[in-house]
Amino acid sequence: MKKVIEGSHAVSEAVRLVKAEVISAYPITPQTHIVELLSEYCATGVMKARFLRVESEHSALAALIGASTAGARTFTATSSQGLAYMHELIHWTAGARLPIVMAVVNRALAPGWNIWTEQTDTLSQRDTGWLQFYCEDGQEALDTTVMAYKLAEQVNLPVMVVLDAFFLSHTYEPVDIPDPDQVDSFLPPFEPKFQLDPLNPCAFNQLSPPNVYMEMRYSMHESSLYALRAYQDIEKEFQDIFGRAYGVVEAVMCDDAEIIMVTSGTVTSTCRLLIEELRASGERVGLLKIKVFRPFPAEQVIDALRNAKKICVIDRNISFGSMGIFAQEIRASFCNESLKPQIFGFIAGLGGRDITVDTLKEIYFTAKENEHPERPDIWVNLNTEVLS
Amino acid sequence: MGTAAEVLKDFKGFNMKNIPTEELLSPGHRACQGCVEILGLRLALKAIGKDVIVASATGCMEIVTSPFPQTAWRVPWIHVAFENAAAVISGVEAAYKALIRKGKIEDKKVVFLAYGGDGGTADIGLQALSGALERGHDFVYLCLDNEAYMNTGIQRSSSTPYGAMTTTSPPGKKSIGQSTWKKNLPAIVAAHGIPYVATASPAYPVDLMNKVKKAATVPGPAYVHIYSTCPTGWRHDSSIAIEVAKMAVATNVFPLYEVIDGEWKLSRKNPKPKPVREYLKMQRRFRHLTDDEIAKIQARVDAEWKTLLERCGESPEAAKDKDE
Numbered sequence: 001m002k003k004v005i006e007g008s009h010a011v012s013e014a015v016r017l018v019k020a021e022v023i024s025a026y027p028i029t030p031q032t033h034i035v036e037l038l039s040e041y042c043a044t045g046v047m048k049a050r051f052l053r054v055e056s057e058h059s060a061l062a063a064l065i066g067a068s069t070a071g072a073r074t075f076t077a078t079s080s081q082g083l084a085y086m087h088e089l090i091h092w093t094a095g096a097r098l099p100i101v102m103a104v105v106n107r108a109l110a111p112g113w114n115i116w117t118e119q120t121d122t123l124s125q126r127d128t129g130w131l132q133f134y135c136e137d138g139q140e141a142l143d144t145t146v147m148a149y150k151l152a153e154q155v156n157l158p159v160m161v162v163l164d165a166f167f168l169s170h171t172y173e174p175v176d177i178p179d180p181d182q183v184d185s186f187l188p189p190f191e192p193k194f195q196l197d198p199l200n201p202c203a204f205n206q207l208s209p210p211n212v213y214m215e216m217r218y219s220m221h222e223s224s225l226y227a228l229r230a231y232q233d234i235e236k237e238f239q240d241i242f243g244r245a246y247g248v249v250e251a252v253m254c255d256d257a258e259i260i261m262v263t264s265g266t267v268t269s270t271c272r273l274l275i276e277e278l279r280a281s282g283e284r285v286g287l288l289k290i291k292v293f294r295p296f297p298a299e300q301v302i303d304a305l306r307n308a309k310k311i312c313v314i315d316r317n318i319s320f321g322s323m324g325i326f327a328q329e330i331r332a333s334f335c336n337e338s339l340k341p342q343i344f345g346f347i348a349g350l351g352g353r354d355i356t357v358d359t360l361k362e363i364y365f366t367a368k369e370n371e372h373p374e375r376p377d378i379w380v381n382l383n384t385e386v387l388s
Numbered sequence: 389m390g391t392a393a394e395v396l397k398d399f400k401g402f403n404m405k406n407i408p409t410e411e412l413l414s415p416g417h418r419a420c421q422g423c424v425e426i427l428g429l430r431l432a433l434k435a436i437g438k439d440v441i442v443a444s445a446t447g448c449m450e451i452v453t454s455p456f457p458q459t460a461w462r463v464p465w466i467h468v469a470f471e472n473a474a475a476v477i478s479g480v481e482a483a484y485k486a487l488i489r490k491g492k493i494e495d496k497k498v499v500f501l502a503y504g505g506d507g508g509t510a511d512i513g514l515q516a517l518s519g520a521l522e523r524g525h526d527f528v529y530l531c532l533d534n535e536a537y538m539n540t541g542i543q544r545s546s547s548t549p550y551g552a553m554t555t556t557s558p559p560g561k562k563s564i565g566q567s568t569w570k571k572n573l574p575a576i577v578a579a580h581g582i583p584y585v586a587t588a589s590p591a592y593p594v595d596l597m598n599k600v601k602k603a604a605t606v607p608g609p610a611y612v613h614i615y616s617t618c619p620t621g622w623r624h625d626s627s628i629a630i631e632v633a634k635m636a637v638a639t640n641v642f643p644l645y646e647v648i649d650g651e652w653k654l655s656r657k658n659p660k661p662k663p664v665r666e667y668l669k670m671q672r673r674f675r676h677l678t679d680d681e682i683a684k685i686q687a688r689v690d691a692e693w694k695t696l697l698e699r700c701g702e703s704p705e706a707a708k709d710k711d712e
Contacts, residue, residue: 021486022479048489050482055519059475062516065468066443066479071493072486074479092469189492196441196464196480198498204466206454 002176007168008033010138010175011077011103011161014145016047017183020075021190022067024052024060028082029115030165031105035077057082061089061100068098069204071195073149076100079165080107080121087125094129094220096205099152099190101145102130103161105169106265106316108351116352117165119265119317123293123325129220131159131227132293134264138173140291143244146178150187150234155227157220162293164316165352167266178242186241228295248292251304253279257286259367260305260341262313264290264326267348267355271314274360285364290326298333305330310342310367314360315377316349323347323377331376344373348380390649392583392606399605401598408434417460418452422626424633425449425532425616427590429503432530432614435597436499436604438463441480445473445504445513448539449532470504471512474520474529477502481525499604503530505616506547507537510573521580521609528603529611531573534618542621546571549641550688551681552673554621559676569688577611578647584610585647586655590617591633595644595655602646615642623672632670639667640693645700652699664689 005013011034015023023042025035041047050067054060057078064074078086083104093100108118122132133148135141141163148159163169194202208216228248239245250268252275254260263271268289278285288304290297305311315324322328327345334340344367349355359380366378412433419426429449433440444450444467453460454467468476481500487493502520504513509531517529536554537543544557544566552566559565578585583606588596596614603610617633619626636642639662644655664686668674677685697704 021490022482024479024482048486050486052478052482052523054475054478055515055522059472059478059516059519062468062472062475063479063482066466066476067483067486068479069466070441070480070483070487072483074483088469089472096468196466197493198439198441198464201462201464203454203459203461203464205468206456206459207451208456212456 002174004172004174005138006033007138007141007163007171007173008105009037010142011145011163012037012041013177014142015075016041017178017180018073018146018149018187019047020049021072022050022052022064022074023076024054024063025076026054026057026060026078026082028057028079030107030169031077031079031082031103033169034103034105038075057085058089061086061093064100065089065093065096065098068100069096069196071190071192073190074100075102077103077105079105080109083121083125084109090125090128090130093158095216097156097220098158099149099156100158101148101152101161102158103145103163105163105165107165114351115165117167117316118350118352119162119325122160122162123317125160126294126325129157129224130294131157131224132162133159134162134291134293135168136266136268136289137168138171138175139244140246141168142175142177143238143242143246146183146187147231147234147238151227151231153190154230154234155223157223157227162265164266182241186238224295228292228297231292246291248297249300249304250289250291252287252289254286254288254304254308256284257308258284259310259312259364260286260288260308261360261364262288262290262305262311262326262330264293265316267314267316270355270357271360274357274364277357278364296329296333301330301333302337305341306337306339308341310344312363312367313343313345314355314363315345315347316355318347318350318377327376342372344378345376346378346380353381390583391608392649393651395606396602396648399602401601402435402594404594407597408437410434410438412438412462413453414460414462418455419448420620420626422619422629424590424629425505425534425618426452428532428588428596428614428616429530431590431593431596432600432612433463435600436501439497440499440501442466443468443473443477443480443502445508446470446539447505447508449503449505451539470508472516473502473504473508473513475516477527478520478523478525481527500525500527501530502527503532505538506531506533506535507545510547510571511545517577518580521577521582521611524608526607527609528600529609530600531611531613532616533613534616534621535570536621538618538621547573550685551677553676554673564681565676574611574613574647578650580609581650582609582611583607583649586611587613587615587642587644589615589633589637589642589644591630591637592644599646621673624670628670632667635662635667635670638662639664640689641667643693643696645696652696652701654696654700654702657702661693
């Protein structure tokens, strides 16, 4: 059934459909709408979940670690400072191999105090073992959340479903909300292999000396790599039932493109407009949207980009002292390729600053008019008055 | 009569003749000789029985019972970091309620037990504990108080008593040792208005087991603060660990009491308290204290005892009248 709903509520609907059993959350803007609706669903009996109104994000995840180990399907959501506060347990969740799904609404980290969108909060969690999926619109947020449970429970790793603040979380769009029976047929109930059960006592998260720790980490890494293929299979199954698929990356008019724009999240939609406009005026431009960031789909990225002359990576994030984080990943992916395009890295839209079609056009022509990037990170539209 | 008191009306306790012989925390763990902390934990498990799920904070008890591929636990056990045993057990309890409601697991009484040391409870874990108490989960929390961070090598916590030597509160020309008074954690917990709070000591094992059993019996959150002598950290011979624990009660340094539905009740009235000096001189962590400092500690112990008697509705004279 199609309904016009907020991006945040698209996630809430998915959590209702997967029949999450324990939800715990702590309020933080701009995530709150997700859990507000879930709270209402629990209060009115639409959902049978236990909803824990915990005293912090740290405890939100701690409670889910307990609940997931006890055999419940779980959900939480957070942003920015809340995610940073969870950090210790972000590592823990993945190390404990728990299929927890968390929506993160990207928000800039303080100071300066800023509630608007930026990806540095989630991208700085990239080495924790969580799988990370970046969404472009409300439909994708809903579908990705449903698929995230299936994947997490298959590979025993947690998943972050990532949404841009306001541009996605607070934007109303028509979203096709699947039929509960169809979701049931797609996603079986959560049946963990081991759980906290007095009839079959097990110890979880023991002291693990050097003779076993490294193998535990290797196994996490292997599962994380395997998750890319598993996700593709799951998406095929999803497509058969619901008729929609996204791909780990999406290449738009890349085959003959000389310059390819690389985006993630809502900037992708803006870029789609630019591509249409530039193609109409004869520019050979393409677009690569990266949906899956962890595991990083290096092979798919190289395949899509290898024939272009120049690549424009748009990073709404910054790794200080290095460059934009998507640009890092793409440069690293190409390092052993004999033929590689010039890779331009652009930093744009930090702290919620608008990225418009004009911003992207400026980026495109910067790449077109320069043979090489002048530096690995080109900052777009810096206001010199503020800097001085 | 409050909820807890109502439930405990026909409470049947343990005595020396009916203590369960089954060891749910098995021998062979790696606790130090004379460790009273693990004794308290072992007795607590005997009191609860095997229908339990245990959440452990990081600390001595986690380390000594769990080196992979071994475990001393014969009941389900989960360790999740240092500060969050109470949050973890609240998630486990919520999962059980949700799964029972869905008919995915059998509806039978399981005790949800979390424990932490004094650091994991009074310091880094206080927020998570307060949150879980306030939310009213049905769980038991044990604070195993050995009065310092023993697992990391005897550093002071907010539960370390005044004057004690630890590796981060060493006495010296400009230091008395621990310079602050011990945080009154049971009173802080009781201020949450939960159904059951108690202090207990493994030197009084039947009293301890009965309190843990009551904690597990009442609906809602319950808390037992267990005095846990640590020969390694307190610098006394392991053979006198229980004597030290008894002396703590005899000198009113660690009084035993319960708070049921907000009603405070002394477990031992102690009409003839021994001088605090008798307790301090057993332990090398207090060896540097001067007579003046000992007098200061005595005055503090007397004042706290007086406050406790008032909370329990006992006049100091009445407490002297009869000994339970």
